[in-house]
Amino acid sequence: MSAPVPxxxxxxxxxxxRRLFTYLVPEPWAGRLDVGARVRVPFGPRSxxxxxxxxxxxxxxxxxxxxxIDAVLAGPRRLGPDLVELARFVADYYLCSWGEALECALxxxxxxxxxxxxxxxxxxxxxxxxAPQARARRALLGALVTRGAPVPVAELTxxxxxxxxxxxxxxxxxxxxxxxxxxxxxxxxxxVRAEPEPAxxxxxxxxxxxxxxxxxxxxxxxxxxLLFGATGSGKTExxxxxxxxxxxxxxxxxxxVPEIGLTPLLLxxxxxxxxxxxxxxxxxxxxRERFDAWDxxxxxxxxxxxxxxxxxxxxxPDLGLVVVDEEQDHSYKQSETPRYNGRDVAVVRAERAGAVxxxxxxxxxxxxxxxxxxxxxxxxxxxxRVEERPLPEVRIVDMRREFRAQRRVAPLSEALAxxxxxxxxxxxxxxxxxxxxxxxxxxxxxxxxGRVECPACSVTLTWHRAERRMRCHTxxxxxxxxxxxxxxxxxxxxxxxxxxxxxxxxxRETLPGARIVRMDRDTVRRRGExxxxxxxxxxxxxxVLVGTQMIAKGHDFPRVTLVGVLSADQSLGLAxxxxxxRAFQLLTQVxxxxxxxxxxxxxxxxxxxxxxxxxxxxxxxDYEAFYDREIVYRRALRYPPVAALVQxxxxxxxxxxxRTWAETMAETLRDLDREGRLLLSGPGPAPVERVRGHWxxxxxVRSAGRRRLVDTxxxxxxxxxxxxxxxxxxxxxxxxxxx
Numbered sequence: 001m002s003a004p005v006p007x008x009x010x011x012x013x014x015x016x017x018r019r020l021f022t023y024l025v026p027e028p029w030a031g032r033l034d035v036g037a038r039v040r041v042p043f044g045p046r047s048x049x050x051x052x053x054x055x056x057x058x059x060x061x062x063x064x065x066x067x068x069i070d071a072v073l074a075g076p077r078r079l080g081p082d083l084v085e086l087a088r089f090v091a092d093y094y095l096c097s098w099g100e101a102l103e104c105a106l107x108x109x110x111x112x113x114x115x116x117x118x119x120x121x122x123x124x125x126x127x128x129x130x131a132p133q134a135r136a137r138r139a140l141l142g143a144l145v146t147r148g149a150p151v152p153v154a155e156l157t158x159x160x161x162x163x164x165x166x167x168x169x170x171x172x173x174x175x176x177x178x179x180x181x182x183x184x185x186x187x188x189x190x191x192v193r194a195e196p197e198p199a200x201x202x203x204x205x206x207x208x209x210x211x212x213x214x215x216x217x218x219x220x221x222x223x224x225x226l227l228f229g230a231t232g233s234g235k236t237e238x239x240x241x242x243x244x245x246x247x248x249x250x251x252x253x254x255x256x257v258p259e260i261g262l263t264p265l266l267l268x269x270x271x272x273x274x275x276x277x278x279x280x281x282x283x284x285x286x287x288r289e290r291f292d293a294w295d296x297x298x299x300x301x302x303x304x305x306x307x308x309x310x311x312x313x314x315x316x317p318d319l320g321l322v323v324v325d326e327e328q329d330h331s332y333k334q335s336e337t338p339r340y341n342g343r344d345v346a347v348v349r350a351e352r353a354g355a356v357x358x359x360x361x362x363x364x365x366x367x368x369x370x371x372x373x374x375x376x377x378x379x380x381x382x383x384x385r386v387e388e389r390p391l392p393e394v395r396i397v398d399m400r401r402e403f404r405a406q407r408r409v410a411p412l413s414e415a416l417a418x419x420x421x422x423x424x425x426x427x428x429x430x431x432x433x434x435x436x437x438x439x440x441x442x443x444x445x446x447x448x449x450g451r452v453e454c455p456a457c458s459v460t461l462t463w464h465r466a467e468r469r470m471r472c473h474t475x476x477x478x479x480x481x482x483x484x485x486x487x488x489x490x491x492x493x494x495x496x497x498x499x500x501x502x503x504x505x506x507x508r509e510t511l512p513g514a515r516i517v518r519m520d521r522d523t524v525r526r527r528g529e530x531x532x533x534x535x536x537x538x539x540x541x542x543x544v545l546v547g548t549q550m551i552a553k554g555h556d557f558p559r560v561t562l563v564g565v566l567s568a569d570q571s572l573g574l575a576x577x578x579x580x581x582r583a584f585q586l587l588t589q590v591x592x593x594x595x596x597x598x599x600x601x602x603x604x605x606x607x608x609x610x611x612x613x614x615x616x617x618x619x620x621x622d623y624e625a626f627y628d629r630e631i632v633y634r635r636a637l638r639y640p641p642v643a644a645l646v647q648x649x650x651x652x653x654x655x656x657x658x659r660t661w662a663e664t665m666a667e668t669l670r671d672l673d674r675e676g677r678l679l680l681s682g683p684g685p686a687p688v689e690r691v692r693g694h695w696x697x698x699x700x701v702r703s704a705g706r707r708r709l710v711d712t713x714x715x716x717x718x719x720x721x722x723x724x725x726x727x728x729x730x731x732x733x734x735x736x737x738x739x
Contacts, residue, residue: 009055013048014050023067087104225379242323252321337730393602394619431560439465443470452470452482456691521548553590643703645734
């Protein structure tokens with residue numbers, strides 16, 4: 001009897017090496033190893049997990065020793081061929097390894113023998129034991145009693161989890177653990193009625209848009225739309241109507257939002273509209289919760305997945321619709337390897353799945369709007385606001401005049417202070433945006449002009465007075481505030497550039513008795529705190545919400561009639577070609593939070609460069625005029641979306657070595673570009689020259705041809721492999737920030 005023919009498989013390992021590895025398939029698994037299977041393989045002195053990307057590959061040459069696969073891992077933590085190929089696109093386009101891209105698509109390991117954490121009503125639980133005013137807890141307990149079965153904790157909102165803990169402490173509910181991967185009917189979220197909430201009747205504008213969108217959802221096939229509508233025009237209702245039509249056709253829906261903070265309120269709305277059909281996926285979930293949500297989507301128990309950037313890899317079967325809300329948002333771009341843009345990967349996934357994709361925004365990215373004008377996306381325009389509500393009236397306050405009038409640099413203008421008082425007197429709510437954390441952006445010495453700087457980064461330390469710490473917002477280094485200047489020993493230190501912490505203090509002085517809450521990365525560190533603050537604001541328990549850009553987008557609070565924007569022009573002078581676009585988008589988005597209810601809204605914008613045209617275009621919410629102005633600048637300087645761009649940063653603790661490696665990389669790129677089709681800038685010091693003790697040199701590479709640009713950079717990386725260590729290179733394709 002002849003010996004069996006050996007079988008080999010290619011696997012991808014999550015290391016920054018752009019190649020695959022070949023292993024011998026053990027005989028028991030010969031012919032049964034599928035693409036996407038998870039295996040454990042010997043890798044140097046270690047044994048590591050890897051993903052099978054090809055089975056039955058040719059045997060390597062006889063001079064190569066091929067080791068056998070150690071084990072084939074059981075369980076559902078594997079990817080289908082479609083997601084394996086999507087990860088391959090990410091690897092090829094964003095110039096990372098296939099294994100690194102696959103890690104983004106894989107769910108977290110739930111742990112050995114873990115079960116599904118759940119909560120159920122305790123035997124004999126009596127609602128009479130709860131106070132009448134504890135409405136939320138009574139509703140949750142009533143739902144648990146009515147259901148008569150455990151509810152997975154992953155199905156609860158952050159607020160409901162808090163109420164569940166209180167019910168457990170009171171003996172009215174108890175924690176249980178369900179078997180991992182248990183099948184069964186999709187559970188219903190507590191507090192949500194069993195029958196779907198009816199859709200709102202569409203406005204004439206929504207009806208016109210749906211007249212184009214819904215037939216595409218019914219017919220199937222790839223069709224990209226850009227939904228361009230003013231803030232408050234009802235884009236979410238359009239998304240939900242398209243989702244309903246897709247689900248009725250038996251296909252699945254992927255609904256992406258830019259930030260975790262937008263998911264709780266949106267998910268509650270979706271669950272009211274589609275009870276028992278939705279699940280949420282984002283990095284803020286506990287490991288087990290995230291796995292359970294991923295597995296429910298994989299098995300088709302949940303056919304509507306709501307999530308942030310990483311949810312673009314959700315294993316939904318038979319994908320029919322992809323929604324990318326606030327498609328312009330920079331949060332869709334991952335800041336570490338692989339540096340993919342979730343919006344762009346979503347377009348590729350929809351095209352490969354034969355699905356409709358809707359990119360929605362009041363301020364589309366320059367890239368998406370250019371695609372729409374070129375006919376690559378179908379442009380859907382959604383006119384004015386729902387119920388013909390007017391856009392907020394915007395007033396721009398010149399802070400130079402304010403300085404001359406008050407004889408001091410005041411964080412709040414007299415105009416904004418007066419508007420805030422009037423707003424609260426009416427019983428309305430207000431938002432105040434200051435896109436900078438901390439008490440002061442810098443501590444300045446009056447004697448020598450020096451500032452307290454981070455010892456590891458080329459940035460000043462931010463003063464956080466409440467914590468009595470100075471902190472670097474780049475590397476998180478922190479220290480006590482010095483008594484004297486570290487440069488000259490002078491003791492006359494002053495605060496410069498107020499942040500949200502200082503603005504909160506000023507608002508409390510200006511509005512005594514008002515309920516003021518700050519929301520930034522310093523105040524919402526605890527899990528679920530972001531959602532709790534927004535829920536309090538929605539209930540009317542907060543009068544003024546002050547914060548960074550996390551308060552600016554996607555929220556719908558009908559009682560907000562005033563928005564204040566401080567230092568609106570601070571980012572316009574940055575050395576970044578996207579500075580104007582970013583400022584326009586932020587101003588338009590935050591202004592759009594005002595006047596979404598029955599009362600008209602107003603916006604007060606404070607700026608020292610009050611005549612800047614971007615501020616006035618944003619005040620009018622005239623996106624197309626902004627686009628026409630900005631595209632002229634981009635075309636002249638060959639920046640995206642007119643050209644493709646790759647940013648390469650070379651870094652090392654030794655500045656001489658950093659410069660040498662950067663010059664090697666630049667010379668290699670020039671050698672490969674024999675036809676002169678690339679435009680190289682650099683190498684030169686990066687805008688932030690030192691980060692975490694590493695000196696940084698930057699090269700910008702631009703080209704009219706995107707594929708040519710990526711291929712050339714890829715070949716350059718291979719050519720310098722033995723001269724420039726891969727750990728010293730950060731390659732960012734289609735960067736959204738130049739730092």
